[in-house]
Amino acid sequence: MDVDLRKLRYFVAVAEELHFGRAARALDIAQPVLSRQIRALEEDLRARLLLRDKRGTTLTPAGEQLLADARPLLANADALRRRVGRAARGADRFTVGSLPGLAVSAPIRELASRHPGLTVDVVRTGWDDQTDVVHDGRVDVSFVRLPVDRHGLQVRPLTTEPRVVVLPVGHRLAARKSVSITDLAHEHLVRDPAAAPEWRDVATGVRAGSRHARTDVRTVEERLEHVASGAGVVVLPLSVATFHSRPDLTHVPIGDIGPDHVCLVWDASRRSPLIHEFAAIAEERHRSLETT
Incomplete structure (x- = not known):
């Protein structure tokens, strides 16, 4: 049995809101349509997912399990869509993630000057999503501050600061x-x-x-x-x-605390020459700053 991702999105919206009306408004669909899609999903899975009564909407044990499994599945589907879209665009766009406070303009300018037809975009990240943007395909590379979960990532140390x-x-x-x-x-x-x-x-x-x-x-x-x-x-x-x-x-x-470590990370499975070129540029730029 194939699971319909659209029905999963509808289910997650209802499960998070625990209210069909609010979920329907968030999804911009009619509430009866949403109710039919949830019933169809329950029929597909042969399991009751939600209970509705005068007191409200609650998740069944099967619904709780589906919610836990559906979130990463939908996130992976979104990441797949972004990666395919990036591949379809070809090598004319490169996206860099960066935390506020990091100076990243110099390596970006250098990469753009080497590839006149290349559009280089910057996505601002936060402490909590600085590696998520790599895993889900929003960026090609991301400047991060350690510690981060290194699973699935290539990590290139760049510099430290107090x-x-x-x-x-x-x-x-x-x-x-x-x-x-x-x-x-x-x-x-x-x-x-x-x-x-x-x-x-x-x-x-x-x-x-x-x-x-x-x-x-x-x-x-x-x-x-x-x-x-x-x-x-x-x-x-x-x-x-x-x-x-x-x-x-x-x-x-703070005199007796270790420094902060700034690194560049990217998806370890990717073999893009642009990624490795940008990593080399960023490393050289930071090395030159440390020696001046």
Whole structure:
């Protein structure tokens, strides 16, 4: 039996909303059409996926299993569509992913100058999707900051830079020329502690089993808002702290913490000459900057 991806998309919309009306509006289809498609999917799979009553819509155990399996299946289908589209366009377009704060214009200009007919695009990424854009085919290469999951990726180290702690201007450590990681042991970290294992190893709250890190704050801007409000501190690469500078915050070097690592990554299964050419250009550019 072949599974209809369109019906799967309809099902995921309903499963996430748990409301047929809202799902139909999000999909821009009529609610009766959506209901028929869900019934058809249940008939295809010979399983009841959703229960509807006056209290609302709920998932059955089979529906919960299908939702868990459908999300990666649909993501892979979207990635396949993008990769095929990229191949159909030929070698006239190259897309680079980059986090804010990274200087990537020089290697991009160099690649474009070598290939006058090539269009080079840039996609801004975030901390949470810096490798997703490679896996799903949105970009050819992506500039990332470690740590990342290296599975399925080719990783080319480029450069390192110091890490700093970002603090409110009135913080007790704000006037210091530098701090040590132990100075931050009692602070709340507005970031996943896995991103700063040195802090995690000394943090009194983590060692005591209480939560001293915010893992639900996703973007740099959100983290800085929490820092400015006095909810904690955040450890960032120097260039990121500088890029997002604001008058109510300051940053202080951390003297005994390892540097941030910037790398270029791409899908390890790809053999594109443009990818390897761009990687060589980026590596040479960063090497020349380090020697000047």
